[in-house]
Amino acid sequence: MAVDGEGIADDRESMDFDVVVVGAGPAGLAAAIRLKQLAPDLSVVVLEKGAAVGAHILSGAVIDPSSLDELLPGWRDGDLPLMTEVTSDRFDILTRNGRLPVPNILMPPLMSNHGNLIVSLGDLCRWLGEKAEALGVEIYPGFAATEVVYNESGAVRGVATGDMGISRDGTPGPGFARGMKLLGKYVLMAEGVRGSLSERIIERFELRKGREPPKYGLGIKELWEVRPEQHRQGQVHHSFGWPLGAGTGGGSFLYHLPDNLVAVGLVVHLNYSNPYLSPFEEFQRFKTHKAIAPIFAGGKRVGYGARAISEGGWQSVPRLSFPGGLLLGCAAGLVNVPRIKGFHNASRSGMLAAEHVAAAIAAGRAGDEISAFEDSWRDSTIGQDLWRVRNVKPLWSRFGTYLGIALGGLDMWCNTLFKWSPFGTIGHSGPDHAALDPAAEHQPIQYDKPDGVLTFDRLSSVFLSNTNHEEDQPVHLHVLDPALQRQSELEVFQGPSTRYCPAAVYEWQTEADGSPRFVINAQNCVHCKTCDIKDPNQNIRWVPPQGGEGPVYPRM
Numbered sequence: 001m002a003v004d005g006e007g008i009a010d011d012r013e014s015m016d017f018d019v020v021v022v023g024a025g026p027a028g029l030a031a032a033i034r035l036k037q038l039a040p041d042l043s044v045v046v047l048e049k050g051a052a053v054g055a056h057i058l059s060g061a062v063i064d065p066s067s068l069d070e071l072l073p074g075w076r077d078g079d080l081p082l083m084t085e086v087t088s089d090r091f092d093i094l095t096r097n098g099r100l101p102v103p104n105i106l107m108p109p110l111m112s113n114h115g116n117l118i119v120s121l122g123d124l125c126r127w128l129g130e131k132a133e134a135l136g137v138e139i140y141p142g143f144a145a146t147e148v149v150y151n152e153s154g155a156v157r158g159v160a161t162g163d164m165g166i167s168r169d170g171t172p173g174p175g176f177a178r179g180m181k182l183l184g185k186y187v188l189m190a191e192g193v194r195g196s197l198s199e200r201i202i203e204r205f206e207l208r209k210g211r212e213p214p215k216y217g218l219g220i221k222e223l224w225e226v227r228p229e230q231h232r233q234g235q236v237h238h239s240f241g242w243p244l245g246a247g248t249g250g251g252s253f254l255y256h257l258p259d260n261l262v263a264v265g266l267v268v269h270l271n272y273s274n275p276y277l278s279p280f281e282e283f284q285r286f287k288t289h290k291a292i293a294p295i296f297a298g299g300k301r302v303g304y305g306a307r308a309i310s311e312g313g314w315q316s317v318p319r320l321s322f323p324g325g326l327l328l329g330c331a332a333g334l335v336n337v338p339r340i341k342g343f344h345n346a347s348r349s350g351m352l353a354a355e356h357v358a359a360a361i362a363a364g365r366a367g368d369e370i371s372a373f374e375d376s377w378r379d380s381t382i383g384q385d386l387w388r389v390r391n392v393k394p395l396w397s398r399f400g401t402y403l404g405i406a407l408g409g410l411d412m413w414c415n416t417l418f419k420w421s422p423f424g425t426i427g428h429s430g431p432d433h434a435a436l437d438p439a440a441e442h443q444p445i446q447y448d449k450p451d452g453v454l455t456f457d458r459l460s461s462v463f464l465s466n467t468n469h470e471e472d473q474p475v476h477l478h479v480l481d482p483a484l485q486r487q488s489e490l491e492v493f494q495g496p497s498t499r500y501c502p503a504a505v506y507e508w509q510t511e512a513d514g515s516p517r518f519v520i521n522a523q524n525c526v527h528c529k530t531c532d533i534k535d536p537n538q539n540i541r542w543v544p545p546q547g548g549e550g551p552v553y554p555r556m
């Protein structure tokens with residue numbers, strides 16, 4: 001019998017499957033496909049909170065396709081989503097008025113994009129979803145898993161989808177429909193970065209014990225249609241430096257897709273210390289650099305979105321097995337940070353998990369802990385990929401952008417040539433939310449007003465993400481202690497949520513009597529999870545709103 005572990009009456013209908021997968025991103029879909037390839041008779045269900053598969057997927061994306069070659073041999077011969085091969089690879093250091101190209105010869109070979117593909121990861125996930133359904137996987141888009149269901153012995157037994165049609169005051173509205181429980185022999189958590197249920201499972205089973213804290217960046221991206229003369233199909237262009245100061249980690253990407261489309265974005269490491277910093281405005285500034293702005297002259301912005309990216313790497317990956325299931329992909333933190341790549345490891349972790357789960361079910365097991373997964377992923381190409389770059393992020397954090405990147409490059413060369421690092425394995429310096437300084441230690445940053453042509457404000461940007469939430473529902477951004485928000489977030493840090501949120505969700509307004517009021521425009525939320533990560537007091541908790549809401553990203 002399944003019991004509810006979250007204290008809500010167990011009156012919901014339930015459906016039983018062999019395997020329940022939460023999240024239809026690369027990790028969840030690869031797991032579902034591999035399960036059906038290995039054991040066609042297994043029943044596999046995938047839940048996705050976006051309105052459709054791919055609706056919430058936001059990535060660069062230049063992908064290493066080696067995992068696709070393993071998952072679906074011959075896939076390149078079929079009908080393909082939007083993609084192109086990488087034809088050239090540029091890397092620049094930007095200063096305010098200039099750029100310094102880094103010769104490719106200096107780049108460690110693992111940073112090369114030779115053989116990689118520029119894709120819309122959302123399109124690729126839609127395509128993978130079709131492949132999964134063709135194999136008999138049941139995919140339910142528009143359903144957010146909002147609770148973990150545990151059995152009597154405390155193992156994860158399944159998940160429950162959220163109730164629909166609850167009014168803002170918490171009472172059932174006219175369109176009320178009770179959520180369902182989906183139970184499985186094993187549950188695969190593939191929610192992506194900072195997964196809301198994955199984090200609860202990590203906490204409950206102490207999966208981070210003995211590991212470094214998780215680290216994150218925030219990636220803000222736009223999709224542009226540029227003039228043909230500015231388009232270089234297949235070109236991959238990265239930079240670091242301006243507009244970020246030496247003490248703030250991050251970098252830009254510009255990927256030239258087919259159809260005159262260019263994906264442009266800035267990733268800002270979320271261990272920045274200045275509460276006045278606005279990653280959104282830094283990204284807008286980046287586009288005004290004289291080496292960058294001409295690319296967009298005469299072009300049209302057609303897409304916008306934002307998403308956190310996991311950056312902790314090898315040291316921060318929690319234990320990935322727990323009683324009743326496994327953590328996969330970015331919910332586990334498997335991104336290779338210097339390469340800004342997570343697709344290959346996410347999909348490989350799904351495939352590896354599927355192999356373990358199929359074998360366990362074939363052996364008559366159910367609901368136990370597949371402990372062998374831990375050594376298995378660390379010994380696999382996923383582990384090897386993360387091990388070689390394990391010091392890049394901590395060196396960057398400790399020594400700043402210029403010295404830190406140079407030392408990170410040296411470390412990657414040593415790991416490539418000698419399979420050895422002069423630095424051993426360096427730890428991260430604390431969680432990102434603890435990195436903010438009180439505002440009194442910094443000067444406010446003056447950002448230029450957007451021109452509406454090359455640079456934009458948040459609201460017109462959110463419009464392009466097609467984000468939609470029913471207003472009459474409980475706010476899905478929980479402020480745990482409202483008084484603390486005022487006493488600390490506002491009075492000590494001067495309201496950083498109004499700057500780190502890329503969707504203008506948070507505002508501090510002044511009431512008629514002069515008192516401050518924290519306003520949450522939850523309908524704008526693009527589900528990037530930054531508030532859950534960066535609030536200095538960990539006083540904001542992101543929980544999934546009604547299924548089928550949030551952004552509907554086209555070609556992101």
Ligand SMILES: Cc1cc2nc3c(=O)[nH]c(=O)nc-3n(C[C@H](O)[C@H](O)[C@H](O)COP(=O)(O)OP(=O)(O)OC[C@H]3O[C@@H](n4cnc5c(N)ncnc54)[C@H](O)[C@@H]3O)c2cc1C
Nearest residue numbers: 023025026027049059060061062145192219329330342343
């Ligand atoms: C700005 C940016 C640029 C990037 N660039 C690249 C790149 O160039 N190349 C590359 O390889 N990687 C890149 N990455 C990383 C890559 O996108 C991720 O590593 C990869 O998408 C992880 O796959 P995943 O399946 O683990 O998670 P995701 O892709 O995040 O998918 C998770 C899915 O689960 C769904 N979900 C979450 N919670 C629930 C829930 N409770 N119930 C139901 N559904 C849920 C989400 O809606 C989502 O569809 C980039 C990431 C960012 C943010």
Ligand code: SF4
Nearest residue numbers: 501525526528529531
């Ligand atoms: S409210 Fe939080 S999760 Fe939503 S867009 Fe803003 S920072 Fe991201």
